Amino acid sequence: MANWFGLDRLFVAASRKALNSWVSPDVHTENLADLKLDPNKPVCYVLQSPSLSNALLVDRETQQLGLPRALKPMDTHLFREDQSFFYLTQEASSQSAAKNRFEYADRFVRLVEAVRQNPELDVQLVPVTILWGRSPDKEESLFKILFSDSWSSPGAIKQLATVVLNGKSTLVKFGSPLLVRSLMADDMSESLALRKIARVLRVHFRRQREMAIGPDLSHRRTLMNSILQSGAVRTAIHEESVEKQLPPEAIEEKAREYVNEIAADYAYPVIRSLSLLLNWLWTRLYDGVEVHHFEEVTKMASDYEIIYTPCHRSHIDYLLLSYVIHDRGLMPPHIAAGANLNIPVVGPILRRGGAFFLRRSFKGNNLYAAVFTEYLHLITTKGFPIEYFIEGGRSRTGRLLPPKGGMLAMTVKSYMRDSTRPIAFIPTYIGYERLMEGSTYIGELRGKAKQQESLASVVMAARKIEKIFGKVHLSFGEPILLDDILEQENPGWKKQQWDVEAKLPWVNRSVSKLANQINTNINSTAVINPITLLSLVLLSTPNHAIDEDVLVRQLELYQQLALRLPYSNKIEVTHMAPVNIVSYGVQLKAIQRVKHPLGDLVCVADNQAVFLTYFRNNILHLYIIPSLVACLVQQNGEIQREQLVRVISSLYPYLQSELFLGFDASEIESLVNRHVDTLTEFGLMTSENGTVNSPHPNTEAFAQLVVLGEAVKESMERYYMTITLLTQRGSGKVKQKQLEDLCSLLAQRLSVLYEFNSPEFFDKGIFRNFIETLKKVGFLRVDEEELLHFDERLINMAHQAHLVLRPEALNTILHITSVSDEEIASAMAQLEAKGKKKGQG
Known part of the structure; x- marks a missing residue:
């Protein structure tokens, strides 16, 4: 091996001076407090591979951080070495290579032997990871990217170019110290001790590099062959060969085509290039990207297979999340993207950036399903972080969509096959202040054909609206460990033998529980930004207009409620003062100020009311x-407080299902009482002897209470409409699909006639979710003919509506739902004809 420090002292001194003047790395110091170096035990730093620049850099940084110097001697009365570091990987000699023998650094061998021979001696090994060109916020040149760290070891010339080009964009990470004595048994031989300690260090360096630039899976042909030779794919090839009476070679070629269609072709230089492009894009489009609670992800990335499960609000989500993860020093995830994005020019770039493509449905294509499942299993077990959207598509309403379990089920079954590396799901909230696809979403909710999803459509949408997008927020939620979910459903499952292809009820329950928990955790890390607050207030006012001073006080009330009674410890609330929130909304053209001699008014800007429902729903x-x-x-x-608790407890299961609320039913009584006490403290109500009273109608407190109470009214109106339709038709008279369609039609009519015409109000999916919850709690059951049956409990639930809705609202719903059987039959026929025409189109 080359002995760098046997070189002329002048050369080393000159190299040190040049490095000190040119290199300014980003040193990850957040873990330095956890180093807890013992001053009575010598410290030895471990670098992965021979490099003079790395050794000089570590020496400088240890000096600046007040740590024992790397190039100074280790000197105790028990042990002495000229320098306090060694390289784990050595340059193999021809003799050792011929014997296929791993060669250890002499200093490494000596210190292990010294610890073995002297019971009073121990040495602290501190692994140091250096990644040249891995400080994304400082990248400026595509040329530099070619000379940044990868899995291949650079030669001396490339390393020199790397230092010159990337000296100001380099990452240095100090690992936690490892005690040599704790890593070997008392009776362990020298060779065995060296092998064990080296293995621990290699794992550390590999994980650090995987976190930053991803696993070494560069040979796509190897990946393809691994998939094609797997048992599940071979079985699928054989079955399709028999079924279609084609030679196995022809079916295997089709499977190979599927792999090419699906698999990412990850290229780190492309990731780095995209990072430069996205940095420019965010600066141009947004006023900033704010990130919350990412530190938990960093802590887990080295020990867990990370699967990011964000909410899906825009095509920008794909790019934004990868950019943020890369910008904070972790490897961007492989992203499950719809096959519709695999288009010329765009598709290959996304594929090289880590996207893998999947079709909307695997139904009827067992070969494709087997190939895709095996590919997902491979990249999961290889340690690639993965990202997918469990909602199945972008939310058109701003609410979280009911989760689809397909990708989750495949992930769970993959883990059951190989559970050596634990999996952590990272629910992620993404919040915008303006949305590129807003007008498209509104059109689709009103019945227009869904536009083909593509990045080109996003670009076109961006050109149609003013480029005033405000800020974007990414908030990372509480991680969900897959082991915990599986253990809850089947304790000790790892000790049992499972056929993962079999339909196992406990696995299905685990997937369902996991999906619901992901959505719940996404909502538990939401960000209350200025636009969402303005939307929530203004959409609760008559004509969506309010006196500006009153608006300011209402905004302050909402901020104080979120701070005094936080939904969770991960909720973020804008620190912007209410007066400034109003100005900010005007600046983003979401609202407008109307001058008036008696005081300025604020109203929703022209044609913005429907858009603001999206942000309110966030x-x-x-x-x-x-x-x-x-x-x-x-x-x-x-x-009475008792009645208040009882009514809210009875309604909570439906609200929880619709909005993925994070409270357990047992918490409702305490939750209601805390809110009553806080609102009483704010002067919005009074409470005495178990009775809660509203303020006088002519007071400001009453007006604030009315606005606060409006937010829940739409949900209550939908619930009452559904129950009224059911009770009017009678038990066993209507099927669920018919009820969903009819509820949506009548809600649309109600929205046009009596409310502002918001397509979110008559979203069929919300009605479907409510009906499913009624079935889940036992208020509805379905017979063999798929007809819905109910009993007195549903009728009693309808009678409670007067406690929540005003008499005029109840009368309106009763009137609009009073339709004859002939009118219903006609409407259903029109819907069916429309559906057939759409399908033919």
């Missing part, structure tokens, strides 16, 4: 309980 779940408390108190004038 945080509606955070205020649904205080809104329901306010609604019940204001509507009834006075109400």
Whole structure:
């Protein structure tokens, strides 16, 4: 091996001077406090492979951080070495290579032997990872990217170019110290001790590099052959060969085509190039990208297979999440993208950036399903972080969509096959202040054909609206460990033998529980930004207009509620003052100020009301309980706390299912009482001797209570409409699909006639979710003919509506749902014809 420090002292001194003047790395110091170096034990730093520049850099950084110097002697009365570091990987000699023998650094061998021979001696090994060109926020040149760190070891010339080009964009990470004595047994031989300690260090360096630039899976042909030779794919090839009476070679070629269609072709230089492009894009489009709670991801990345499961609001989500992860020093995930994005020019770039493509449905194509499942298993077990959207598509309403379990089920089954590396799901909230695809979403909700999803459509949408997008927020939620979910459903499952292809009820329950928990955790890390707050307030006012001073006080009330009674410890609330929130909304053209001699008014800007429902729905779940408390108190004038708790407890399962609320049913009583106490403290109600009273109708407090209570009204109106339709038709008279269609049609009519025409109000998926929850709690059952049956409990639930809804709202719903059987039959026929025409188109 080359002995760098046997070189002329002048050369080393000159190299040190040049490095000190040119290189300014990003040193990850967040773990230095955890180093806890013992001053009574010598410290030896471990570098992965021979490099003079790395040794000089570590020496400089240890000096600046006040740590023992790397190039100074290790000198105790028990042990002495000229320098305090060694390289783990050596340059293999021809003799050792011929014997296929691993060669250890002489200093490494000596210190292990010294610890073995002297019971009083121990040495602290501190692994140091250096990644040249891995400080994304400082990257400026595509040329530099070619000379950044990868899995291949650079030669001396390339290393020199790397230092020159990337000296100011380099990452240095100090690992936690390892005690030599703790890594070997007392009776362990020298060779065995060296092998064990080297293995631990190699694992550390590999994980650090995987976290930053991903696993070494560069040979795509090897990956393809591994998939094609797997048992599941071979079985699928054989079965299709028999079924279609084609030679196995022809079916294997089709499977090979599927692999090419699906698999990413990950190229780190492309990732780095995209990072430069995206940095320019965010600067141009947004006022900033704010990231919350990422530190938990960093802590888990080295020990867990990370699967990011963000909400899906825009095509920008793909790019944004990868950019943020890369910008913070971790490897961008492989992203499950729809096959519709695999288009010329764009598709290959995304594929090289880590995207893998999947079709909307695997139904009827067992070979494709086997290939895709095996590919997912391979990249999961190889340690690649993965990202997919469990909602199945972008939300058109701003609410989280009911999760689809397909990708989750495949992930769970993959883990059951190989559970050596634990899996952590990272629910991620993404919040915008303006949305590129907004007009497209509104059109689709109103019945227009869904536009073909593509990045080109995003670009076209961006050209049609002013480029005022405000800020974007990414908030990383509480991780969910797959082991915990599986153990809850089947304790000790790892000790049992499973056929993962069999239909196992406990696995299905685990997938369902996991999916629901992901959505719940996404909502538990939401960000209350200025636009969501303005939307929540203004859409709860008559004509969507309000006195500016009153608006400011209402905004302050909502901020204080979120701070005093936080939905969770991960919720972020804008620190912007209410007065500035109003100005900010005007700046983003979401609202407009109307001058008036008696005081300025604020109203929703022209044609923005429907768009603002999207942003209101981003945080509606955070205020649904205080809104329901306010609604019940204001509507009834006075109400017993006991009755307040009882009514909210009875409604909670439906709100929880619709909004993925994170509270357990057992918490509702305490939750309601805390809100009553806080709203009483704010002066919005009074409470005495178990009775809660509304303020006088002519007071400002009453007006604030009315606005707060409006947020829950739409949900209550939908629930009452569904129950009214059911009870009017009668038990066993209507099928679920017919009921969903009819509810949507009548809600659309109600929205046009009596509310502002918001397509979110008559979203069929919300009605479907409510009906499913009624079935889940036992208020509805389905017979063999798929007809819905109910009993007195549903009728009693309808009778409670007067506690929540105003008499005029109840009468309106009763009137609009009073349709004859002939009218229903006609409407259903029209819907069916429309559906057939759409399908033919």
